[in-house]
Amino acid sequence: MTDPMLSARNITVRRGSATLLNNVELDLAAGELVGLIGPNGAGKSTLLSILAGLDKAMDGKVQFGKQPINQLSDSERAKKIAWMEQLSAPHWPVTVEHLVMLGRIPHLTRWRSPDKNDRECVSNALTATDCKDLATRRVDTLSGGELTRVMLARALATEPQVLLADEPIAALDIGHQLQILDVLRNFAEGNHACMVVLHDLSLASRYCDRLVLLNQGQNVASGAPGDVLTRDIVREVYGVDTMPVGPDNSMLYPIGLSDHER
């Protein structure tokens, strides 16, 4: 494996008496699409915001390449690491084009306005997410699927090295889910690193190179999807009994809550 783009060591977060993350370690390499999975409240969003440099861990460190992330300036960090929030609606009904241009803010200074290059980045991001036709629409007229694509375009317009997406496909129909995951896949294949929080285990195992499974703030398993999503692990973490289905039995189909969960 090449040197990781983004790496986290001994990440520990406590809030009050609760331990949200306990000694979590992970690496994200260029070209990888990594799925971050786990039950509700496992600490996935907390971990993602720490990787993005939005929150500080009480213990442990996050490095971009060889540089600790807290040594980067806000705008340096923002140029390298893009973060996409789950289910967020813009506060003002601006146009799609303007919203996506917001992704260029880390590259702009007070004296530098968007130029040809910035407009090109926006245009590329709109093309990658299939939002070209939406460019002049007002964001309050978009459907949920369109808005997610536009928000993803906003993150891509930054041209980051690392993209961290928090449940980007929640509340989307299956067609739009695949569309978004394809975009993430393409992004990773362009020698970028991408981590995505997912709840759908079969989509996670189908699209991701690696999975990281969190449970109660602990990294309980990580590796190739087939190694992480075993029937035993899923029963223990999610409390759900499953059966293998699909091509060469590579996916797990939930058949019900396991006995001790009933």
Place this chain on the structure above:
Amino acid sequence: MLNRLTLLHLFLLLSMLILSILSFSIGAEQIDLLAAASNLFYGNSVDAIILREVRLPRTLIAITAGATLGLCGAAMQGLFRNPLASPGLVGSSAGAALGAVSVLYFGVQALHPQLVPLAGMLGSLLATSLVYILAGRDSNVTTLILSGVAINALATATMSLLLNFAPSPFAIRELVLWTLGDLSDRSLTDFYVMVPVSIVGWVLLIGTGRKLDALTLGERAAQSLGVNPARLRWQILLAVSLAVGATVATTGMIGFIGLVIPHLLRPIVGYEPRRLLFVSALGGACMLLAADIGVRLIPTETVLKVGVLTSLIGAPFFLHLILKSRKDGYR
């Protein structure tokens, strides 16, 4: 889009120019504007003196105060991401009014006439600092608003206390009239006192445009774009406190311009917070100039105060906007 924006800028600038000329021409005395203006600074004719000492300061103060109110309203609405936010939300107006009224109450303005505006600016800074300390550095927007409400209430209550204990009916009249908002009887010195502080506030605010744009996505996403929300809040609070403090300290409380103008112009600039800043400053200047010309034209027995007029026009107009946007669907 750009064309429409350029047109809007031109329209507002032109309106400001025309309103300024009207403001020079209209008043109790008919003056020969051209003759007076040709020897503005050294002329000894009555017309030149009226223009120099009455109408010029009044017009300049109207432009500065109106621009401040419009700009600060736009910045506050951008910061709070709420079209109902106004410049007075974080205590600056009430603090400035209290500072100025305190000086009037104790009669210390006799020592130096500029003590009133200086105390006003100090009051504004003090009130905003209190709001800031009360809310805490990393507080969320709701705590900030609640602290603002608390400090506003405290400042208003203290003002009522001063009125309550006012030594004479004459003092009461002076205190109350001062809070109504007025541009008459101001001198160029008043303008020179208010303008540097206002400009510092403006410069700070104009620099926040792109960060306000980023806030469209929410505070966390703005942070992921490299914006420091706590620092941005601090910067805007300080700027509003300075600029609004300088304005209220000079003119008294002038309501609704900071609320209505950004609200009115927002759809025309495509709801973009950064573009709204400058046009709101121009729009605010136009509205206050127009209102101040209005009070000179309306034939009332007692002179109508401009703050009363802006509130009288502003309140129903604002109600109309709310009803209209309820019908159209978005804010």
